[in-house]
Amino acid sequence: xxxxxxxxxxxxxxxxxxxxxxxxxxxxxxxxxxxxxxxxxxxxxxxxxxxxxxxxxxxxxxxxxxxxxxxxxxxxxxxxxxxxxxxxxxxxxxxxxxxxxxxxxxxxxxxxxxxxxxxxxxxxxxxxxxxxxxxxxxxxxxxxxxxxxxxxxxxxxxxxxxxxxxxxxxxxxxxxxxxxxxxxxxxxxxxxxxxxxxxxxxxxxxxxxxxxxxxxxxxxxxxxxxxx
Numbered sequence: 001x002x003x004x005x006x007x008x009x010x011x012x013x014x015x016x017x018x019x020x021x022x023x024x025x026x027x028x029x030x031x032x033x034x035x036x037x038x039x040x041x042x043x044x045x046x047x048x049x050x051x052x053x054x055x056x057x058x059x060x061x062x063x064x065x066x067x068x069x070x071x072x073x074x075x076x077x078x079x080x081x082x083x084x085x086x087x088x089x090x091x092x093x094x095x096x097x098x099x100x101x102x103x104x105x106x107x108x109x110x111x112x113x114x115x116x117x118x119x120x121x122x123x124x125x126x127x128x129x130x131x132x133x134x135x136x137x138x139x140x141x142x143x144x145x146x147x148x149x150x151x152x153x154x155x156x157x158x159x160x161x162x163x164x165x166x167x168x169x170x171x172x173x174x175x176x177x178x179x180x181x182x183x184x185x186x187x188x189x190x191x192x193x194x195x196x197x198x199x200x201x202x203x204x205x206x207x208x209x210x211x212x213x214x215x216x217x218x219x220x221x222x223x224x225x226x227x228x
Contacts, residue, residue, distance in 0.1 A: 004200055007185065008200070010176065011182050018093070019159075020158070022157060026101055026104060026108040026153070027157075031112055034110075034112035034115075055103050061167075072090055073088055090172075096181075108153040112150055116142060119141075119145045152219060163183065163205070168181055183205075189201070
């Protein structure tokens with residue numbers, strides 16, 4: 001018998017696709033949000049910061065439940081997608097992607113925000129004296145200096161998405177080839193008492209997690225981690 005069957009490989013590739021897309025989209029979303037949180041003095045900073053951090057403290061099943069309601073036929077997002085002829089997003093890969101972005105948002109925003117805060121005002125003031133516009137200063141000064149924070153955010157976002165279980169099970173179910181990822185594949189093997197197959201996938205997850213922690217440790221040793 002093969003160590004990993006076709007279903008396991010299918011779940012692995014789907015997991016990597018989900019984690020990769022989630023990481024790219026999170027960097028696009030989290031970078032301007034983190035910049036705003038690090039620079040603004042608005043009274044909305046604390047509530048928005050708390051909202052971004054909420055997935056860290058909410059049980060994944062609670063978050064998954066409300067996302068499922070939001071995407072369902074009676075939810076506002078579900079009604080919008082139905083009106084556009086797209087159907088509902090629950091139990092689809094797109095729904096999983098949206099849930100993963102929400103669930104992993106703090107793992108992307110916080111390292112980038114701390115990186116921006118660590119820069120301080122002086123480099124940006126120096127850029128302003130050289131007549132750089134705020135947008136130019138952001139792209140030529142702030143982003144390069146925050147690169148270690150961006151790298152940390154990418155690593156954490158990817159790893160956190162790979163390890164998702166509660167949210168993906170609530171939103172996507174466990175549909176082979178569509179929403180079945182590694183974590184739900186392991187769950188299915190355990191339910192079926194197929195412990196040998198579960199061991200291989202679970203062991204791979206342990207090894208993956210160790211490599212991620214090692215990378216973050218090396219990044220921190222190099223002075224590049226902004227995770228608090």
